[in-house]
Amino acid sequence: xxxxxxxxxxxxxxxGFAKRSFNSYNLPGYPSSSSSLxxxxxxxxxxxxxxxxxxxxxxxxxxxxNILGADIFVPxxxxxxxxxxxxxxxxxxxxxxQMDEDFLNLSKVFGASTSVVRVPDIDPKFKIGILASxxxxxxxxxxxxxxxxxxxxxxxxxISNHERGPNTHVLRFLQRNKIPYHxxxxxxxxxxxxxxxxxxxxxxxxxxxxxxxxxxxxxLRTYGKDVINIHHGLLPSFKxxxxxxxxxxxxxxxxxxxxxxxxxxxxxxxxxxxxxxxVSHRDNLLSFVQKSENLExxxxxxxxxxxxxxxxxxxxENRTVVx
Amino acid sequence: MTSPRRVSSxxxxxxGFAKRSFNSYKLPGDPxxSPSLxxxxxxxxxxxxxxxxxxxxxxxxxxxxNILGADVFVSxxxxxxxxxxxxxxxxxxxxxxQMDEDFLKLSKMFSAIKSVVRVPALDPKFKIAILASxxxxxxxxxxxxxxxxxxxxxxxxxISNHHRGPNTHVMRFLERDNIPYHxxxxxxxxxxxxxxxxxxxxxxxxxxxxxxxxxxxxxxLRTYGKDVINIHHGLLPSFKxxxxxxxxxxxxxxxxxxxxxxxxxxxxxxxxxxxxxxxVSHRDNLQSFVQKSENLExxxxxxxxxxxxxxxxxxxxENRTVVx
Numbered sequence: 001x002x003x004x005x006x007x008x009x010x011x012x013x014x015x016g017f018a019k020r021s022f023n024s025y026n027l028p029g030y031p032s033s034s035s036s037l038x039x040x041x042x043x044x045x046x047x048x049x050x051x052x053x054x055x056x057x058x059x060x061x062x063x064x065x066n067i068l069g070a071d072i073f074v075p076x077x078x079x080x081x082x083x084x085x086x087x088x089x090x091x092x093x094x095x096x097x098q099m100d101e102d103f104l105n106l107s108k109v110f111g112a113s114t115s116v117v118r119v120p121d122i123d124p125k126f127k128i129g130i131l132a133s134x135x136x137x138x139x140x141x142x143x144x145x146x147x148x149x150x151x152x153x154x155x156x157x158x159i160s161n162h163e164r165g166p167n168t169h170v171l172r173f174l175q176r177n178k179i180p181y182h183x184x185x186x187x188x189x190x191x192x193x194x195x196x197x198x199x200x201x202x203x204x205x206x207x208x209x210x211x212x213x214x215x216x217x218x219x220l221r222t223y224g225k226d227v228i229n230i231h232h233g234l235l236p237s238f239k240x241x242x243x244x245x246x247x248x249x250x251x252x253x254x255x256x257x258x259x260x261x262x263x264x265x266x267x268x269x270x271x272x273x274x275x276x277x278x279v280s281h282r283d284n285l286l287s288f289v290q291k292s293e294n295l296e297x298x299x300x301x302x303x304x305x306x307x308x309x310x311x312x313x314x315x316x317e318n319r320t321v322v323x
Numbered sequence: 324m325t326s327p328r329r330v331s332s333x334x335x336x337x338x339g340f341a342k343r344s345f346n347s348y349k350l351p352g353d354p355x356x357s358p359s360l361x362x363x364x365x366x367x368x369x370x371x372x373x374x375x376x377x378x379x380x381x382x383x384x385x386x387x388x389n390i391l392g393a394d395v396f397v398s399x400x401x402x403x404x405x406x407x408x409x410x411x412x413x414x415x416x417x418x419x420x421q422m423d424e425d426f427l428k429l430s431k432m433f434s435a436i437k438s439v440v441r442v443p444a445l446d447p448k449f450k451i452a453i454l455a456s457x458x459x460x461x462x463x464x465x466x467x468x469x470x471x472x473x474x475x476x477x478x479x480x481x482i483s484n485h486h487r488g489p490n491t492h493v494m495r496f497l498e499r500d501n502i503p504y505h506x507x508x509x510x511x512x513x514x515x516x517x518x519x520x521x522x523x524x525x526x527x528x529x530x531x532x533x534x535x536x537x538x539x540x541x542x543x544l545r546t547y548g549k550d551v552i553n554i555h556h557g558l559l560p561s562f563k564x565x566x567x568x569x570x571x572x573x574x575x576x577x578x579x580x581x582x583x584x585x586x587x588x589x590x591x592x593x594x595x596x597x598x599x600x601x602x603v604s605h606r607d608n609l610q611s612f613v614q615k616s617e618n619l620e621x622x623x624x625x626x627x628x629x630x631x632x633x634x635x636x637x638x639x640x641e642n643r644t645v646v647x
Binding site for chain 1: 396398399405558559560561562573574575576577578580594595596597598599600604605606608639642643644645646
């Protein structure tokens with residue numbers, strides 16, 4: 001299914017289609033002529049004008065690619081354009097490097113601020129470093145999902161300011177899977193940021209899985225790539241520590257978790273995903289915390305999943321488009 | 324269905340049973356001998372002790388009342404008991420005044436902080452006054468719900484600091500239903516609280532349906548002395564104060580909400596009764612934020628009012644509520 005030509009993108013256009021899964025799509029047939037189609041994703045973010053969708057879809061079609069789904073978004077009154085397309089193509093007819101070149105041309109034509117193409121089967125997985133502290137429910141959940149193949153990343157290392165003995169569940173898991181664990185004890189004076197930076201230099205993004213230290217602006221600028229955090233509260237409520245207790249004392253009837261990009265300001269970066277659960281007088285602080293931990297796991301995993309799927313794009317100063 | 328005797332209520336006990344509706348329950352049969360059973364609700368809030376549930380249920384049973392549902396909650400560390408029972412009874416066998424007396428005795432026995440019995444079919448409806456400003460989506464929704472019989476109250480009057488012409492939807496509605504509308508313009512210096520108090524003296528509680536006069540003073544609240552329920556168009560404690568939709572929009576949240584709560588001297592800080600959320604995304608603009616918010620406010624406020632009339636909302640500790 002291809003997107004129609006000449007769709008004007010100067011008006012708000014919300015086009016969503018069914019999404020397909022990410023397994024390679026093999027056509028049955030004789031080995032000599034059977035083509036093995038691969039899935040590709042392309043995201044594009046540029047100043048808005050007439051003809052972008054036409055050009056993008058023409059580019060894909062001209063190389064024999066077939067668009068299976070697309071999301072286009074042009075916000076009201078803002079002259080910017082966001083698009084995310086999923087397509088299948090024959091890597092023989094459209095080699096990976098050629099694809100990069102073709103999309104690069106388009107990004108130049110439209111002055112794009114983001115143009116990313118990704119072919120999950122061919123491209124290397126995202127490399128991530130996970131930072132955690134003492135609380136390990138999120139860390140364990142991520143490791144488990146990764147093991148199940150539901151988290152399409154390579155975990156380069158786990159860094160923690162909490163020491164774990166060699167016989168703990170986490171250490172044994174990491175050992176079995178040959179993922180290094182770095183214990184970096186932190187103090188008020190020394191957050192070990194230099195050492196952390198060295199350990200994560202070759203990662204594509206970082207995940208703070210209830211890492212209880214604030215990363216400095218200096219760190220973030222030097223690292224230069226995205227850092228995703230899970231906050232155990234419904235931002236902007238309950239920033240900072242102990243949001244469960246804050247929520248409990250406030251007598252709220254809903255508690256939540258928020259996953260967001262990390263910025264210099266604590267718990268204030270662009271929000272990716274939020275989830276809630278009901279609480280009542282029958283809950284005590286313990287059940288508040290338990291419900292919260294459950295939400296944090298789900299919310300963080302969803303955010304990382306969306307991010308790896310190239311579904312999350314920066315929107316204005318402090319928001320996100322999540323397709 | 325009667326609760327078993329000697330149920331110890333000194334530890335956390337959560338008993339929930341099926342709830343019935345509030346229509347009078349009539350048994351078919353010979354008019355001369357058929358009893359007409361009526362619904363009653365009793366709520367009780369007292370220091371915890373062994374035997375409370377036993378005594379309460381015995382009281383009801385001894386008068387031929389049949390408990391259809393009950394919620395009992397004992398707060399973990401606080402040693403207080405909350406109970407709400409729904410029962411059917413024969414008003415001939417258990418006259419209304421006798422019922423009051425019987426429960427009063429029990430409340431003295433257990434030094435109850437609160438003991439309220441209500442027979443919706445016999446007792447007068449709750450009298451409420453609604454305060455609104457220019458935004459009338461909540462007001463209109465309440466009026467409509469009331470007209471449909473879904474809001475079991477008597478609306479004594481509507482008070483507003485916004486002038487409405489005689490040919491507006493609201494005014495015509497109120498006229499048709501003989502509900503007075505009082506336009507009391509407010510300024511920074513004069514909130515007209517004295518006049519409002521006079522108008523609402525005989526109400527059982529007040530509803531602020533997007534009444535935008537910031538804070539009702541502590542003086543007003545103390546003088547009025549009864550409950551005031553407010554709807555806040557945000558998920559408290561986020562976005563207190565004005566334009567929470569815009570605040571939420573700028574913050575880039577993915578969920579927006581509404582909160583109904585009891586009014587205290589501090590703005591948007593009283594005990595929360597109910598909260599609701601809805602998802603928002605990049606596809607929402609400020610207008611759709613506001614529309615979704617208004618929808619939530621209507622639902623959330625209406626729900627809080629219904630619960631309050633059902634005696635489901637009880638104060639819990641300093642700033643919380645038990646909502647059965």
